Amino acid sequence: MGGYLLRRFLQMILVVLLATMAIYTILNLAPGGPMAGLNQIGDRKARFSEADKERLKAYLGLDKPLALRYLVWLLGDDWLGANYMHVGLERAAGLRFYATPGIAYARGGYPIWVIGEKTGTNADGLAVIEAAKVWIRPKGEAPEGVIKAAIIETTGHMMRVDVTSDPLDALIMTSPDTVWEAPTVDERPEGHWVSVSWLFGPYGLLGKYAHFHGTGRGVLRLDFGTSWSVAKGQAISGIIESRLANTITLIATSTILSLLVAIPVGIFSAVKQYSKLDYVVTTFTFFGTAMPVFWLGLMLILIFSIKFQEWGIPYLPAGGVTSVRTPPPDSLLRALNVQPGDAADRIIHMILPTITLSLLNMAGWSRYMRSSMLEVLRQDYVRTARAKGLAERLVIVKHAMRNALIPIVTIVVFTIPSLFGGATITETIFSWQGMGRLYYDALGKDDWPLVMVVLFINSVLTVVATLVADILYTVVDPRIRYS
Amino acid sequence: MTVEPRVAQLDAEALLTPEKESQFSVVWRRFRRHKLAVAGLAMITLFLLMAIFANVVAPYDPITYQDPYAKNAPPSPEHILGTDEIGRDVFSRLLYAARVSLTVSFVVTIVSELMGAVIGGISGYFGGWVDNVIQRVVDFLLTIPLLPLLLAFSSLLRGITIPGIPEQWSSVVIISVILIVFGWMGTCRLVRGMVLSLRALDFSEAARALGMSDGRIILRHMIPNAMAPIIVSATLGLGGVIVLESALSFLGFGIQPPIPTWGNMLQAAQQGMLGQPAKVFYPGLAIFLTSLAFNYVGDGLRDALDPRLKL
Numbered sequence: 001m002g003g004y005l006l007r008r009f010l011q012m013i014l015v016v017l018l019a020t021m022a023i024y025t026i027l028n029l030a031p032g033g034p035m036a037g038l039n040q041i042g043d044r045k046a047r048f049s050e051a052d053k054e055r056l057k058a059y060l061g062l063d064k065p066l067a068l069r070y071l072v073w074l075l076g077d078d079w080l081g082a083n084y085m086h087v088g089l090e091r092a093a094g095l096r097f098y099a100t101p102g103i104a105y106a107r108g109g110y111p112i113w114v115i116g117e118k119t120g121t122n123a124d125g126l127a128v129i130e131a132a133k134v135w136i137r138p139k140g141e142a143p144e145g146v147i148k149a150a151i152i153e154t155t156g157h158m159m160r161v162d163v164t165s166d167p168l169d170a171l172i173m174t175s176p177d178t179v180w181e182a183p184t185v186d187e188r189p190e191g192h193w194v195s196v197s198w199l200f201g202p203y204g205l206l207g208k209y210a211h212f213h214g215t216g217r218g219v220l221r222l223d224f225g226t227s228w229s230v231a232k233g234q235a236i237s238g239i240i241e242s243r244l245a246n247t248i249t250l251i252a253t254s255t256i257l258s259l260l261v262a263i264p265v266g267i268f269s270a271v272k273q274y275s276k277l278d279y280v281v282t283t284f285t286f287f288g289t290a291m292p293v294f295w296l297g298l299m300l301i302l303i304f305s306i307k308f309q310e311w312g313i314p315y316l317p318a319g320g321v322t323s324v325r326t327p328p329p330d331s332l333l334r335a336l337n338v339q340p341g342d343a344a345d346r347i348i349h350m351i352l353p354t355i356t357l358s359l360l361n362m363a364g365w366s367r368y369m370r371s372s373m374l375e376v377l378r379q380d381y382v383r384t385a386r387a388k389g390l391a392e393r394l395v396i397v398k399h400a401m402r403n404a405l406i407p408i409v410t411i412v413v414f415t416i417p418s419l420f421g422g423a424t425i426t427e428t429i430f431s432w433q434g435m436g437r438l439y440y441d442a443l444g445k446d447d448w449p450l451v452m453v454v455l456f457i458n459s460v461l462t463v464v465a466t467l468v469a470d471i472l473y474t475v476v477d478p479r480i481r482y483s
Numbered sequence: 484m485t486v487e488p489r490v491a492q493l494d495a496e497a498l499l500t501p502e503k504e505s506q507f508s509v510v511w512r513r514f515r516r517h518k519l520a521v522a523g524l525a526m527i528t529l530f531l532l533m534a535i536f537a538n539v540v541a542p543y544d545p546i547t548y549q550d551p552y553a554k555n556a557p558p559s560p561e562h563i564l565g566t567d568e569i570g571r572d573v574f575s576r577l578l579y580a581a582r583v584s585l586t587v588s589f590v591v592t593i594v595s596e597l598m599g600a601v602i603g604g605i606s607g608y609f610g611g612w613v614d615n616v617i618q619r620v621v622d623f624l625l626t627i628p629l630l631p632l633l634l635a636f637s638s639l640l641r642g643i644t645i646p647g648i649p650e651q652w653s654s655v656v657i658i659s660v661i662l663i664v665f666g667w668m669g670t671c672r673l674v675r676g677m678v679l680s681l682r683a684l685d686f687s688e689a690a691r692a693l694g695m696s697d698g699r700i701i702l703r704h705m706i707p708n709a710m711a712p713i714i715v716s717a718t719l720g721l722g723g724v725i726v727l728e729s730a731l732s733f734l735g736f737g738i739q740p741p742i743p744t745w746g747n748m749l750q751a752a753q754q755g756m757l758g759q760p761a762k763v764f765y766p767g768l769a770i771f772l773t774s775l776a777f778n779y780v781g782d783g784l785r786d787a788l789d790p791r792l793k794l
Binding site for chain 2: 027286289290307440459
């Protein structure tokens with residue numbers, strides 16, 4: 001069992017990694033995204049210049065190789081050269097990647113001041129300036145002889161800047177001797193400094209390909225990053241936090257409701273196979289499995305909210321989690337005199353989405369329960385129990401039902417992912433501000449970080465649920481063994 | 484005394500040969516007992532005929548005909564089901580949508596079942612590392628949540644046009660491909676299981692002894708023997724694909740307008756739902772009835788082909 005669990009666990013990690021890798025790659029290679037349509041602005045003056053685009057790209061990290069971007073998404077970029085540690089080594093002791101912290105804070109888009117000497121021009125005719133002192137995001141009065149500029153991009157120990165007084169760009173070369181003044185840089189203690197990241201750090205071997213210098217900690221450390229467009233600039237964890245409660249309430253309620261109905265109905269219709277009740281249940285399950293959830297939702301809105309309003313019956317709200325203002329006259333909310341935001345208001349808003357989700361779950365699950373029960377009733381031990389003269393009720397409750405419930409474990413376990421992932425279609429129809437709706441909005445607005453996070457949470461939970469279901473199976477059914 | 488051997492011979496022959504009944508007629512006889520399945524089959528046939536002859540049955544062109552003076556018109560003798568938000572005839576669009584939705588679901592189901600059958604056949608027949616690799620891929624694809632994934636893919640590929648086909652039909656092809664790519668795994672598992680047990684039987688041993696190639700054994704012996712469950716799962720799958728395609732189109736990530744499908748018609752109708760509530764009824768009903776019919780036919784086929792089968 002231990003070996004089996006370990007193997008499954010490793011497999012799980014592999015599946016999630018591969019899945020996220022694949023999705024990340026496709027998301028990033030697909031057309032569209034935040035850089036598309038930037039210049040579809042009528043006003044010529046408001047358009048983005050090439051330098052602006054470069055800056056935006058650098059800001060979003062889109063100028064880096066895809067593989068590294070994925071790595072950063074997963075593990076964060078705070079360890080990629082932005083942190084330096086103190087080591088007791090002499091500078092001459094063969095350390096090629098000696099670094100100062102300054103460049104790590106020089107990001108595309110930042111204003112800088114530079115004091116330095118022009119040492120020549122590069123192949124493109126841009127001035128190359130050897131910097132003696134650099135101010136990152138300076139404040140106050142500029143000292144004498146300072147070159148004012150804005151960073152376009154940083155590559156290795158070199159910065160391409162847009163000089164304010166000159167139409168031409170310039171290249172600022174920094175060296176370990178450059179003095180830095182950056183607001184976020186801590187006081188340097190005594191001694192020599194070495195970049196921890198000898199590979200990706202600014203002076204590292206791959207530094208010029210992967211010059212990350214952020215503070216992201218990566219999804220593995222539960223830093224989900226910031227949203228691009230659904231809630232621009234907000235932390236994704238905050239957005240999710242605000243949606244999660246809604247989704248959990250909706251899914252948990254409908255799951256419990258469905259189980260409470262589906263299990264007894266399934267058992268009854270199996271025990272009384274071919275009876276009228278069974279016929280009704282089978283028809284219902286067939287209808288329920290064929291019924292598209294979006295149509296059921298729309299039909300419920302049509303009847304209980306639109307038609308009821310037409311007919312003058314107190315009608316239900318067609319969507320939303322709570323009322324925003326005093327509910328309109330004739331509505332059920334007004335009839336019950338609920339205040340926007342109180343418990344009754346929430347419950348009434350939940351009715352239609354809950355019914356939509358529950359009806360379909362009930363259909364599927366009672367069919368499942370019925371066939372599981374039929375299977376068990378055919379078993380020898382049930383016949384034995386009957387043969388030894390047990391009351392039929394006892395046979396069904398104690399011998400058959402308990403075994404027939406085993407497959408239900410899977411169902412319950414597999415609702416865990418949807419508890420967090422939400423029900424995209426139902427939430428979309430009823431404007432239910434949950435995770436499913438969030439995912440839909442994120443997809444529609446090309447908010448990739450958000451899409452990735454929701455998919456990541458979803459796939460982690462699905463994979464975990466699969467494992468949990470398998471383990472629970474061995475618990476409830478000792479005949480099953482994994483090795 | 485003369486003997487009449489011929490008579491005796493004929494009698495013996497008649498006794499020895501059982502009444503010839505083709506497999507098809509056996510299945511058909513059993514299928515007919517399932518009344519709802521027959522009703523489902525009739526409904527599908529009707530829908531198919533209406534889709535095939537949409538250009539004859541439909542009174543108007545679904546895309547080009549637009550009456551700017553009769554937008555959102557209620558049902559009338561000219562427009563049996565009224566017109567939509569830009570004045571197109573709803574009934575004609577429903578018929579052409581049936582064409583698109585049914586074609587997509589048939590193509591997707593046939594291709595993905597074939598793919599699943601062949602891959603499952605290879606996986607079960609060869610076993611070993613081939614089987615291991617294929618089954619891990621299947622596990623992998625099955626453990627990722629399907630709907631979010633489908634949504635992600637279709638939203639990404641929304642704007643892409645495929646060279647060689649008219650621009651507005653690109654989304655039809657893209658959605659079909661996505662549905663195929665994520666739709667073959669179930670059949671693959673099913674066929675693999677069947678082939679694993681078939682491979683151990685004498686006839687496949689005999690086929691190998693006769694020197695048949697592996698490919699021929701898989702295609703001529705394994706898959707035909709696993710045909711019954713494949714057909715049943717395909718029929719049940721058809722209903723599922725129709726609903727799935729409609730769901731994607733309904734959410735706006737599937738087949739894009741102006742090509743009519745039941746899903747995107749429903750989406751358009753939902754936006755004008757407060758003014759024209761009845762418009763959301765028809766496309767949804769069409770999806771529901773088709774899916775229901777396929778489910779009943781699948782159920783009937785399962786009983787007719789192999790009553791022990793559990794799918």
